[in-house]
Amino acid sequence: MSARLKQVPRILLVNPPIYDFSAHDFWLKPYGLLRVGGFLRHKVRLSFFDYLDRSHPLNASVRSRRSDSWGRGKFQAEKVVRPCCLAPISRNYRRYGLSRACFQEFLKACGSFDFVFVETGMTYWYPGVQEVIEDLRSAFPRAKIVLGGIYATLCHSHASRLGADCVIKGNEVAFLWEFLGIFPDENELPFWEGYPSLDAGVLKLTDGCPFRCSYCSVPQVFPAFQARLLRQSFSELKFLHERGVRNIAFYDDALLYSSEEILSPFLKWVVESGIKVNFHTPNALNARFLTPALAELMVRAGFKTFFLGFESQSNDWQKETGGKVDSGGLVRAIEALREADADCENISAYIIVGHPRGSEQDVEGAIRFVHSLGIRSMLAEFSPIPGTPDGEACRRWADLDEPLWQNKTAFAEVLLGAKELNRLKRLSRELNLSNRSKVF
Numbered sequence: 001m002s003a004r005l006k007q008v009p010r011i012l013l014v015n016p017p018i019y020d021f022s023a024h025d026f027w028l029k030p031y032g033l034l035r036v037g038g039f040l041r042h043k044v045r046l047s048f049f050d051y052l053d054r055s056h057p058l059n060a061s062v063r064s065r066r067s068d069s070w071g072r073g074k075f076q077a078e079k080v081v082r083p084c085c086l087a088p089i090s091r092n093y094r095r096y097g098l099s100r101a102c103f104q105e106f107l108k109a110c111g112s113f114d115f116v117f118v119e120t121g122m123t124y125w126y127p128g129v130q131e132v133i134e135d136l137r138s139a140f141p142r143a144k145i146v147l148g149g150i151y152a153t154l155c156h157s158h159a160s161r162l163g164a165d166c167v168i169k170g171n172e173v174a175f176l177w178e179f180l181g182i183f184p185d186e187n188e189l190p191f192w193e194g195y196p197s198l199d200a201g202v203l204k205l206t207d208g209c210p211f212r213c214s215y216c217s218v219p220q221v222f223p224a225f226q227a228r229l230l231r232q233s234f235s236e237l238k239f240l241h242e243r244g245v246r247n248i249a250f251y252d253d254a255l256l257y258s259s260e261e262i263l264s265p266f267l268k269w270v271v272e273s274g275i276k277v278n279f280h281t282p283n284a285l286n287a288r289f290l291t292p293a294l295a296e297l298m299v300r301a302g303f304k305t306f307f308l309g310f311e312s313q314s315n316d317w318q319k320e321t322g323g324k325v326d327s328g329g330l331v332r333a334i335e336a337l338r339e340a341d342a343d344c345e346n347i348s349a350y351i352i353v354g355h356p357r358g359s360e361q362d363v364e365g366a367i368r369f370v371h372s373l374g375i376r377s378m379l380a381e382f383s384p385i386p387g388t389p390d391g392e393a394c395r396r397w398a399d400l401d402e403p404l405w406q407n408k409t410a411f412a413e414v415l416l417g418a419k420e421l422n423r424l425k426r427l428s429r430e431l432n433l434s435n436r437s438k439v440f
Helices: 031-040 100-110 123-139 150-154 173-180 230-242 263-273 292-301 315-321 327-339 363-372 389-396 408-416 418-436
Strands: 010-015 018-020 045-050 077-080 093-096 115-120 144-149 200-203 247-250 278-280 306-309 347-353 376-381
Touching (some): 010 031, 031 144, 115 150, 123 144, 144 150, 144 173, 327 347, 347 363, 347 418, 376 408, 408 418
Parallel strands (some): 010 045, 306 347
């Protein structure tokens, strides 16, 4: 049913707080929410509240305002009681982001809204979404609340029970426009001006991934790999650069795929334009596609951090989970980056820990192998997402119908035990520190 309005509607965009055992501002921005807001900027009256905006004037924590040289930092945080199902986990549970009182005061000062769009991130972060919905219902009982994003897609039935009026699954935005009775201008840029100040931004040249790794949920969110229009990406970069943003993270899940048609033309334009920014790659790069020529172009265009998806040095494990890369592919990628004068201290390889087939994976061996290459290992705790083959295999250990059990920290500790998990993390940290004192 269409919720058509005669007057120009007021829409609030909200990025909720995080409830988790750990969280860090690793260039974390609600890019999907900002894109939707941008599509509507000339058709509605927009307001924006991002609980995770460390530079927000309402952020009372001096510590959380600080950023490292690449624009990352700690969120404002407070210790909270663990949910009952997570009570056995040894780690402290926290709420990350601006306080609930800040949001409530913001709502009082704003008047009323017709619609509220709420971004949803990790499935197990839903307590933050629940909190936002409660405060919205209290302040604006008649406002229509719309959820979208990862949790709304992967746990659609669960999200539909939180009390929102509309829950968007995947990229089914046509349903959203029908619900609003407003049709967008999809040539518009993301609503970055919603931030009072902005230290870091986000870009995507593509949606989806052509690979089907057995542990990855991307195919459920973006069923098909698709390149975006390069001219749109150029405009987004210029838009961010003109606002003083100097650190930009790519959110692509397959940034290096078909690079001759997508990434390389984009980077050549960056070089020719004279735009100087620091590019970062928090989503795993596929080392198989990192050639010497591409590495040289990436470094020349401003790439500063490189996060490579490795996961395991076991060829058998790699083949069984998708065959994305092998040890030889990682070695060749590192050599290409070294030849391009990339800083080895800013090259990391992700290794999954807490995978249900971890014994075949040999996490410790992978850590030591990465260390031997002179780069950083970065442990990525496995999240058992329903609908993925590896996630479904984890139902013997956890009730995956409760999204809190999809928490990567919780599941890795249940599977390995706190002692073994901490040992692997300590080994990774110690070897990373020892690498910093060496010259390769």
